[in-house]
Amino acid sequence: MKIMRSGITFGILAGLLTFLFGGWSVAIIGSLMGVGLGMGLGNGLERKDPLKIAKDVAPTALVAGAILTLLSLYQNGFVQDAIGKQPAQLNVVIFGNLFGFLGAVIFTTLLAGLHGLPEKEELKWKMILLALLVVAFPFIDKLTALRWTAQIIFALIFVILGLGLNIVVGYAGLLDLGYAAFFAIGAYTTGMLSSPVHGIHINFWIVIWIAAGMAAIWGFMLGAPTLPLRGDYLAIVTLGFGEIVPVLFRNLIDITIKEPLTCWILPMFRIKTSCIILVEHYDLTLGEKGISPIGRPSLPLIGEFESSNPITWYFLIIAIILLSVFVIRRLRDSRLGRSWMAIREDELAAAQMGIDPVKTKLAAFALGATFSGFAGAFYAAYISGIFPSVFEFSTSIIILCVVILGGIGNINGVIVGGLVLMMADRLFLPALKDFLASLLTHTVLPSISNPVVQLAVKDNTNPILYRFLLFGLTLVIMMAVRPEGMIPNAQVRAELHPDDEPVIEAETPMTKKAIKG
Amino acid sequence: METARKKFNWRRFAIATLVLYIVFLIGPIVGLDIPVVYAAIKANPLQLVQFLIIGISNGAIVAIIALGYTMVYGIIELINFAHGDVYMIGVFTSLTVLSVTGTLESKDPVKITLGLILALVIAIVFCAILNAAIERLAYRRLRNAPRLAPLISAIGMSFIIENIGLMWAAQAWLVPSFGTTGGASQKVFPDMLGILFASLGWNINLLASSGLALRLTIKDLLVIVLAVVLMTGLYLFVQRTRLGKAMRATAQNRDAAKMLGIDIDRVITATFLIGGGLAGAAGLMAGLYNNTAWWFMGFRAGLQSFTAAVLGGIGNITGGMLGGFLIGLLASFSDGYLNARWTNALVFATLVLILLFRPTGLLGEQTGQKA
Numbered sequence: 064m065k066i067m068r069s070g071i072t073f074g075i076l077a078g079l080l081t082f083l084f085g086g087w088s089v090a091i092i093g094s095l096m097g098v099g100l101g102m103g104l105g106n107g108l109e110r111k112d113p114l115k116i117a118k119d120v121a122p123t124a125l126v127a128g129a130i131l132t133l134l135s136l137y138q139n140g141f142v143q144d145a146i147g148k149q150p151a152q153l154n155v156v157i158f159g160n161l162f163g164f165l166g167a168v169i170f171t172t173l174l175a176g177l178h179g180l181p182e183k184e185e186l187k188w189k190m191i192l193l194a195l196l197v198v199a200f201p202f203i204d205k206l207t208a209l210r211w212t213a214q215i216i217f218a219l220i221f222v223i224l225g226l227g228l229n230i231v232v233g234y235a236g237l238l239d240l241g242y243a244a245f246f247a248i249g250a251y252t253t254g255m256l257s258s259p260v261h262g263i264h265i266n267f268w269i270v271i272w273i274a275a276g277m278a279a280i281w282g283f284m285l286g287a288p289t290l291p292l293r294g295d296y297l298a299i300v301t302l303g304f305g306e307i308v309p310v311l312f313r314n315l316i317d318i319t320i321k322e323p324l325t326c327w328i329l330p331m332f333r334i335k336t337s338c339i340i341l342v343e344h345y346d347l348t349l350g351e352k353g354i355s356p357i358g359r360p361s362l363p364l365i366g367e368f369e370s371s372n373p374i375t376w377y378f379l380i381i382a383i384i385l386l387s388v389f390v391i392r393r394l395r396d397s398r399l400g401r402s403w404m405a406i407r408e409d410e411l412a413a414a415q416m417g418i419d420p421v422k423t424k425l426a427a428f429a430l431g432a433t434f435s436g437f438a439g440a441f442y443a444a445y446i447s448g449i450f451p452s453v454f455e456f457s458t459s460i461i462i463l464c465v466v467i468l469g470g471i472g473n474i475n476g477v478i479v480g481g482l483v484l485m486m487a488d489r490l491f492l493p494a495l496k497d498f499l500a501s502l503l504t505h506t507v508l509p510s511i512s513n514p515v516v517q518l519a520v521k522d523n524t525n526p527i528l529y530r531f532l533l534f535g536l537t538l539v540i541m542m543a544v545r546p547e548g549m550i551p552n553a554q555v556r557a558e559l560h561p562d563d564e565p566v567i568e569a570e571t572p573m574t575k576k577a578i579k580g
Numbered sequence: 581m582e583t584a585r586k587k588f589n590w591r592r593f594a595i596a597t598l599v600l601y602i603v604f605l606i607g608p609i610v611g612l613d614i615p616v617v618y619a620a621i622k623a624n625p626l627q628l629v630q631f632l633i634i635g636i637s638n639g640a641i642v643a644i645i646a647l648g649y650t651m652v653y654g655i656i657e658l659i660n661f662a663h664g665d666v667y668m669i670g671v672f673t674s675l676t677v678l679s680v681t682g683t684l685e686s687k688d689p690v691k692i693t694l695g696l697i698l699a700l701v702i703a704i705v706f707c708a709i710l711n712a713a714i715e716r717l718a719y720r721r722l723r724n725a726p727r728l729a730p731l732i733s734a735i736g737m738s739f740i741i742e743n744i745g746l747m748w749a750a751q752a753w754l755v756p757s758f759g760t761t762g763g764a765s766q767k768v769f770p771d772m773l774g775i776l777f778a779s780l781g782w783n784i785n786l787l788a789s790s791g792l793a794l795r796l797t798i799k800d801l802l803v804i805v806l807a808v809v810l811m812t813g814l815y816l817f818v819q820r821t822r823l824g825k826a827m828r829a830t831a832q833n834r835d836a837a838k839m840l841g842i843d844i845d846r847v848i849t850a851t852f853l854i855g856g857g858l859a860g861a862a863g864l865m866a867g868l869y870n871n872t873a874w875w876f877m878g879f880r881a882g883l884q885s886f887t888a889a890v891l892g893g894i895g896n897i898t899g900g901m902l903g904g905f906l907i908g909l910l911a912s913f914s915d916g917y918l919n920a921r922w923t924n925a926l927v928f929a930t931l932v933l934i935l936l937f938r939p940t941g942l943l944g945e946q947t948g949q950k951a
Contacts, residue, residue: 236728238728238731238732240735288936289932289935289936292935292936292939294727294728295657295658295659295727295728295731296935296939298659298728298731299659299886299931299935300931300932300935303928303929303931303932304928304932306883306924306925306928307925307928307929310921310922310924310925311610311925313921314610314921314922315609318609319608319609320605320606320608320609321605321608322605323601323604323605324601326615327604327615328604456879457739460735463732463735467732515753518752518753519751519753522750522751522752522762523747523750523751528743528746528747528750528763529743529747530743531739531740531742531743531746532739532740532743534736534739535735535736535738535739535740535741535743536736536740537736538732538733538735538736538739539717539718539733539736539737539740542718542722542725542729542730542732542733542736543718543722543733546725546729
């Protein structure tokens with residue numbers, strides 16, 4: 064009965080999503096819903112024969128798929144009319160809904176059924192399925208003309224940023240409120256080294272490493288003096304750094320450096336010298352105008368990456384994420400990673416055991432910054448233009464939201480959190496805005512006679528205006544209800560619930576290693 | 581002893597010279613062009629006095645907001661990130677009250693005065709309740725959580741309130757002077773004090789008859805007097821009343837205070853109420869003094885006030901007042917002699933330097949580095 068209820072909930076939610084996008088979206092939404100529902104249902108069931116599980120789950124899958132299809136058909140029949148759009152063509156409706164229904168049913172039963180296999184097998188098959196989905200996604204997206212790939216690339220940029228911040232916040236337990244500064248440093252390094260502004264054109268594949276290196280150096284330089292500070296003061300100092308960096312990029316537009324000895328000090332004693340001017344009126348960052356265009360990567364077979372074709376960019380960022388995940392996993396299980404967690408849990412005890420807290424934290428800061436350097440370089444090349452307003456405080460907080468929503472200290476959690484939050488921000492809210500706007504103009508507003516109310520309703524129903532509310536609520540609610548995030552790390556959960564029973568079987572790689580010795 | 585004192589510390593001298601040289605060399609990039617500033621002061625010394633006046637008036641507002649930070653930090657060791665935004669809500673509340681009561685269009689001095697008093701009262705009450713509600717909703721259940729959890733919650737609250745301010749500034753049906761440009765733009769807070777004194781026939785500039793090129797307005801005086809009254813009231817409240825005593829006890833040791841029968845929840849709520857009320861009063865004052873209302877103004881004000889609280893010694897009420905005036909002066913001189921665009925960065929740099937070299941601030945006690 065319980066699984067039926069979650070099936071109905073999923074079906075209704077997914078069906079409501081089709082209201083926003085319409086057309087082919089039902090096929091993708093159905094499949095994605097199937098994956099999510101299947102995983103959720105499977106994890107809740109006992110490990111037994113796969114076929115038996117599939118049989119148990121099948122009715123739920125059918126119900127969820129049916130609800131989705133019905134809502135999608137209702138959307139096409141009535142909702143499109145209410146928002147003043149033409150219903151989709153018949154072939155789109157038939158095949159879209161067919162694929163949506165089949166995708167929902169098949170993926171639900173398949174993924175739930177996989178839970179019946181032994182643990183290793185299950186993981187292997189899930190990874191294969193996931194890889195297939197990731198590879199197929201941009202092509203399906205292109206076929207169905209939904210244009211989600213460009214938005215997903217943004218979400219993936221924030222996934223990398225989240226992974227980097229996770230090293231600092233999740234592993235080392237240091238709250239960094241100025242992480243966007245390193246993102247900015249990465250992006251501006253790329254911008255300055257591969258654009259016509261300064262006449263330097265270095266290949267993207269080299270610049271991305273320089274950007275990461277620059278971010279790491281700045282992470283080191285910021286961290287070195289500040290890391291002895293205690294938690295909340297450190298947070299404020301990083302916030303300060305995050306504020307100063309965009310101000311610098313915005314205002315370093317007229318640099319004049321005069322050698323003081325010859326220009327002021329000697330003349331003060333009435334000694335005549337010629338003033339040595341090192342730099343005069345040099346525009347380093349172009350201020351608000353931003354730097355553009357920025358050089359793009361190119362590969363032998365594919366040629367130069369173009370903004371009109373997001374598929375190449377998509378695979379590039381997937382490659383960067385895979386590399387990052389690999390490196391971060393190795394780091395986490397290394398001696399350094401284990402000392403981060405020791406510091407996070409009890410700095411005094413860790414220091415007593417011979418871990419140097421400042422060096423360890425510094426390494427976390429610098430390595431965390433490195434990944435945002437990658438993200439910054441990719442971002443600069445992808446947008447082909449960078450502006451100081453992108454890197455403000457709110458960006459740092461959005462990255463923090465990604466980490467906290469997904470699960471502090473958990474790589475999978477951060478990936479899921481980044482995708483969910485950024486898709487909500489970049490896909491869901493704009494679609495909701497269009498939907499509400501056309502619904503209002505066609506159906507609601509004409510029925511309101513009072514002009515004041517009409518204007519008030521019209522002005523306040525733009526969901527984009529509530530973006531900050533989305534992020535703020537994410538932080539507050541997560542902290543109040545589930546501070547360990549959607550997909551928690553067992554250790555972090557134990558730490559955040561000090562009153563509960565201790566978690567004894569926290570089987571993480573770290574404890575495994577500790578047991579093995 | 582004698583020899584040690586006589587020995588000249590060459591190393592320190594060399595480092596100081598090097599730092600000075602670097603400041604002279606790179607300073608001009610961030611507007612810190614000392615010879616130019618020196619020339620500007622020499623050419624017009626009166627301007628320095630003018631910036632002093634502006635600095636003290638703005639510092640009074642900063643100091644009042646800083647008190648909210650410092651009191652909350654003193655009691656629950658939380659940087660109440662949303663406090664600056666409560667102040668922003670204070671600006672919007674008072675502007676809305678002035679608009680709804682028709683004070684904005686009025687030319688009658690009695691009506692304006694009554695409207696301003698009403699706006700002050702409502703802003704104080706509303707912001708006090710808002711601040712206490714924030715504590716109840718976002719911080720109370722995290723009181724025993726790891727230290728960073730309530731800070732993250734506070735940042736979230738700050739975002740929520742900023743969004744409320746953004747929406748508020750779009751409600752042209754409520755306050756017609758907001759216009760139809762949407763909530764993101766800066767709004768005008770009408771210069772009600774100027775109108776009031778003009779309608780009374782007073783010259784707003786007190787130094788007009790002296791012939792000096794200086795402006796010391798009634799507004800400056802009013803802001804400073806109101807700030808001093810509020811601060812004195814708060815100081816007396818904390819030092820003399822029973823609840824103030826309970827607050828000090830809670831700040832010293834929460835568990836011990838609890839054991840002695842102090843209702844901790846009540847004390848904390850009272851602290852948030854007082855802090856919020858002060859922020860509301862500061863909101864009206866800042867609106868009247870600077871004549872702008874903007875949804876994002878709380879962030880900058882919050883940053884300056886928090887720096888002021890840290891400068892004075894966080895947790896210390898007198899220190900918060902002192903820090904507020906100092907930061908006001910710093911910001912005013914930076915606006916005047918360097919460039920307004922560097923002021924935020926300068927304030928933050930100050931904050932970083934204080935935290936690094938004297939984390940206890942000017943008047944703070946040694947609290948130890950609790951993790």
